Amino acid sequence: MSEDLNSIKNHYELAIVGCGPAGMAAALNAKIRKRDFILLGSEFCSPKLSKAPHIENWLGFPEIGGEELRQRFLEHLKKREISIMSFRVNNIYPGPPFTIMGKDKSLEADAVILATGVSANKLFPGESELLGKGVGYCVTCDGPLYKNKNVAIVSYSKEGEDEANFMADICAKVYYIPYYSDALRLDHRIEVKKSNVKGIVGTQNVERLDLGEEQLTVDGVFIIREILPAEQLISGLDMEEGAIKVNHKLETSISGLFAAGDCTGQPYQLIKAAGEGGTAALQAVKYLDNLKST
Ligand SMILES: Cc1cc2nc3c(=O)[nH]c(=O)nc-3n(C[C@H](O)[C@H](O)[C@H](O)COP(=O)(O)OP(=O)(O)OC[C@H]3O[C@@H](n4cnc5c(N)ncnc54)[C@H](O)[C@@H]3O)c2cc1C
Numbered sequence: 001m002s003e004d005l006n007s008i009k010n011h012y013e014l015a016i017v018g019c020g021p022a023g024m025a026a027a028l029n030a031k032i033r034k035r036d037f038i039l040l041g042s043e044f045c046s047p048k049l050s051k052a053p054h055i056e057n058w059l060g061f062p063e064i065g066g067e068e069l070r071q072r073f074l075e076h077l078k079k080r081e082i083s084i085m086s087f088r089v090n091n092i093y094p095g096p097p098f099t100i101m102g103k104d105k106s107l108e109a110d111a112v113i114l115a116t117g118v119s120a121n122k123l124f125p126g127e128s129e130l131l132g133k134g135v136g137y138c139v140t141c142d143g144p145l146y147k148n149k150n151v152a153i154v155s156y157s158k159e160g161e162d163e164a165n166f167m168a169d170i171c172a173k174v175y176y177i178p179y180y181s182d183a184l185r186l187d188h189r190i191e192v193k194k195s196n197v198k199g200i201v202g203t204q205n206v207e208r209l210d211l212g213e214e215q216l217t218v219d220g221v222f223i224i225r226e227i228l229p230a231e232q233l234i235s236g237l238d239m240e241e242g243a244i245k246v247n248h249k250l251e252t253s254i255s256g257l258f259a260a261g262d263c264t265g266q267p268y269q270l271i272k273a274a275g276e277g278g279t280a281a282l283q284a285v286k287y288l289d290n291l292k293s294t
Pocket of ligand 1: 018019020021040046049051052053055088115260271273
């Protein structure tokens, strides 16, 4: 399903970020409307949908398992020749055109739909306050700034191990705090701390990582999560009760940026996610048409 990063163009009319029911429904509508779009997502789309054991509220299917529905969604996209690009978005800079940054590649789009779902993990104390002041989410982007310095990498997945190994060549000291139980494959120079993060501490910039029983003196903290908090993905985004604030057209506080699915708040349901995804795509199409005529 996933394509080679080299096939990504520099510019699209629309970029859809997230490949759950919301992102897939958005892509389907964008395709039907013959738009020039890209669907960016994770390697596995979507873990939440797959984990739903028995779904009883998806219209037309009195009972279906999440994995079966996921397979049907993917099959539907395939039939419409829609590909999902495995591309974790780390940052978006407002547009138009918006600039969408991944680990090894960036692209531009005139409109963007955020369909990133919600993270089950809460932010650490100090994380938002010190974002950009030592706290970061993209090791490849910001890692070189920490040459000969001390950093900690807090990771919820094995993906963090590659990032830590990369930093071991650059930094004076790398600490690795895994929030998962799989076996670790890390460079011998990396010090593993199997503790919970109590907070990230600093006045102007990051100074230390508080592990409760121990304080690590660090200049930077990278956090590797499956889903980044939306407000950290793009600055200036209005939030409401922890969700992206949208109106009934799924417009956010940033012109040209739409949001759909769990990331816009409760209820966390498939039908809402898919409905919002489809609506956001149609609204984005209108926005793009207006953009062209101005
Ligand atoms: C155990 C369980 C049971 C459930 N049962 C039901 C049920 O019976 N009925 C029901 O209606 N709902 C159910 N749900 C809820 C339903 O699964 C969600 O509401 C739905 O999946 C939300 O869709 P979404 O597209 O908004 O987000 P998600 O499904 O979370 O998809 C978001 C996708 O975007 C990707 N992504 C996130 N950030 C980025 C980024 N920066 N770059 C690239 N990709 C990114 C994620 O990896 C993910 O693949 C259940 C959920 C769970 C966990």
